[in-house]
Each structure stands twice: as C-alpha cells, then as structure tokens.
Amino acid sequence: xxxxxxxxxxxxxxxxxxxxxxxxxxxxxxxxxxxxxxxxxxxxxxxxxxxxxxxxxxxxxxxxxxxxxxxxxxxxxxxxxxxxxxxxxxxxxxxxxxxxxxxxxxxxxxxxxxxx
Amino acid sequence: xxxxxxxxxxxxxxxxxxxxxxxxxxxxxxxxxxxxxxxxxxxxxxxxxxxxxxxxxxxxxxxxxxxxxxxxxxxxxxxxxxxxxxxxxxxxxxxxxxxxxxxxxxxxxxxxxx
Numbered sequence: 001x002x003x004x005x006x007x008x009x010x011x012x013x014x015x016x017x018x019x020x021x022x023x024x025x026x027x028x029x030x031x032x033x034x035x036x037x038x039x040x041x042x043x044x045x046x047x048x049x050x051x052x053x054x055x056x057x058x059x060x061x062x063x064x065x066x067x068x069x070x071x072x073x074x075x076x077x078x079x080x081x082x083x084x085x086x087x088x089x090x091x092x093x094x095x096x097x098x099x100x101x102x103x104x105x106x107x108x109x110x111x112x113x114x115x116x
Numbered sequence: 117x118x119x120x121x122x123x124x125x126x127x128x129x130x131x132x133x134x135x136x137x138x139x140x141x142x143x144x145x146x147x148x149x150x151x152x153x154x155x156x157x158x159x160x161x162x163x164x165x166x167x168x169x170x171x172x173x174x175x176x177x178x179x180x181x182x183x184x185x186x187x188x189x190x191x192x193x194x195x196x197x198x199x200x201x202x203x204x205x206x207x208x209x210x211x212x213x214x215x216x217x218x219x220x221x222x223x224x225x226x227x228x229x230x
Contacts, residue, residue, distance in 0.1 A: 033216070043204060044118070045221035091159065102214050103149065103174060106159040 002027050002096045006107035013082045014115050020067075021077045021110045023092030033095040034068065034075045035104065040088040048090070051075065079112075087114045119143065120222035122207050128228045134195040137225045139207030141188055145220075147171070147213025148190040150182060153224070154203040165190055166213040197229045 004025045013019035025034070036048040051059045051068050058066050063080045079086055089111050093104040119142035129135055141148050150162040152175075161174035165184035176182075179197075184190045194201060204224045210217035 035218070037221070042223070043226075044223050045206060045208075046118075047218060047220065050218055102147075102210075102217065103161040103164060103172065104151075104159075104219060105161070108158050 002029075002094060002098070002105045004092050004094050004105050004107040006090075006092055006110050008110045009108070010111045010113070012113040012115060013079070015082055015084060017082055018078060018080045019082055019112065021079075021090050021092075021112065023075045023077070023107055025073050025075060025092070025094045025105075027073070027094055027096070029095075029097060032097070034066075035093040035095075036064070036066070036075075036077045037091045037093060037106075038086075038088045039091060039109070040085075045091075049077065082114050084114050084116060087112055118220040118222065120207060120209050120220055122205075122222035122225050124225060125223065126226045126228075128230065129197060130230055131197055131199060133197050133229075134193065135197065135227065137192040137194070137205055137207075137227075139190045139192070139209075139222060141190070141207075141209030142220055145209035145211050146188065147210045147217070148184055148188070149208040149210075149219060150176075150190070150192050151206040151208065151221075152203050153206060154200075159206075162192070164213060171213060194227070199229050202227055202229045 034051045038046045067076045089109045092107040121140045147166045153159045162176040164171045182192045207222045208219040
C-alpha cells in the first residue's frame with residue numbers, strides 16, 4: 001500500500017530562522033506527484049508546494065523549498081526566514097493513481113510552532 | 117480562499133441521524149474529492165467524482181454515499197451516524213481529476229455526533 005511517513009510529530013523554530021520538515025514515502029508508481037499542505041488553526045488545507053517526480057529540479061515557492069531525493073523516497077520541506085504566520089500543521093502527500101483514482105495519500109502531519 | 121465552498125461549517129447531530137454535506141468546486145473544475153480527517157485515522161480519501169460520474173472509492177463506509185450533480189456541486193450523505201463519524205470532512209476539487217492536477221481544498225465541515 002502507498003504510505004507517507006512524517007517522523008516529526010512536532011517541530012519548533014525561532015522567528016526568522018530556517019526549519020526543515022521531513023517526509024518519506026513509499027510508492028510503486030513510476031509517475032507521481034508530491035505535495036506539502038499547510039493547515040493553520042482555521043483548519044483550511046492550503047497548498048504550499050508541489051513536486052513532479054519526473055523533475056530532478058527541486059521545487060521552490062518564495063520562502064518554501066523542497067529537497068526531493070527520488071531514490072531515497074524522501075521529500076523534505078524547508079521554510080526559510082520563518083514567520084509567525086507559518087505556525088500550522090504541515091502535511092506531506094503523495095498522489096496515488098491506483099484503481100483509476102487520482103487521490104492523495106497523506107502523512108500524519110507535523111505541528112510547527114514559530115517562537116517570537 | 118481556494119474557491120471551493122462547503123456548507124455547513126459546523127454540524128452537530130445525534131447518533132442514528134442522517135446529514136448531508138454540500139460542496140461547490142472551483143469554477144472550471146470537473147472533479148470533486150471527499151476526504152475525512154479524524155484524530156485517529158488522519159486524512160483519508162473517501163470518494164472521487166468526475167463530471168457527474170463516480171471515479172473511485174476509498175475508505176468510504178456503506179452508510180455513506182455521495183453524488184455529483186449536473187452543475188458539478190457534490191453532496192456527501194452520512195446516515196445511521198455513530199460517535200466515531202465525528203470528524204472534519206473536506207471536499208477538494210481539481211480540473212480534470214488526473215495526477216497532473218493539484219487538488220484545492222474547501223474549508224471543511226466539522227461534524228460532531230453526540
């Protein structure tokens with residue numbers, strides 16, 4: 001079965017510092033997509049960044065970047081210059097195309113605290 | 117704001133009852149997904165629709181059903197509710213419902229079963 005593992009239930013970072021959230025996944029598919037979603041206290045699921053597995057170049061969105069290691073099946077999220085508004089649950093997800101569906105499989109999440 | 121709307125935001129009901137959750141996808145999106153987020157199970161895929169047709173089922177109970185209407189909005193029906201059905205239910209939408217799409221999530225409906 002497709003699985004996504006986030007080994008850090010909680011992380012904390014000082015404002016303006018950099019933090020890296022870890023994610024590993026297991027898939028039998030050759031073509032797949034990886035995502036990081038942010039869930040602030042409002043509960044809204046907000047897309048942070050997306051990576052196509054066939055691309056070697058790591059995705060970047062402003063202060064957010066990923067370190068995608070395909071062979072190791074690792075997909076970590078780096079947040080630079082952390083801001084108080086970055087405090088949230090962060091979920092790593094992998095696309096799953098089995099059974100004709102294009103669903104997402106999510107990890108359990110990492111709670112990020114940003115300290116002023 | 118993702119452009120996906122869900123109503124109601126909160127729903128409190130009793131065991132054995134039936135409720136309907138509603139979702140309107142982003143303009144132009146043809147595919148709708150339903151996910152359940154609970155403390156013990158995390159975020160789990162329930163069901164996907166594409167242009168009115170069911171495309172795939174995930175961990176959806178037989179007491180639950182869904183449909184997508186011609187105007188592309190979707191409803192998730194939960195019946196014979198149990199305490200364990202208390203969760204946050206998300207709807208997401210994407211353009212074509214394929215792996216190259218990004219899924220955009222609605223704000224969720226918080227269901228509490230007493």
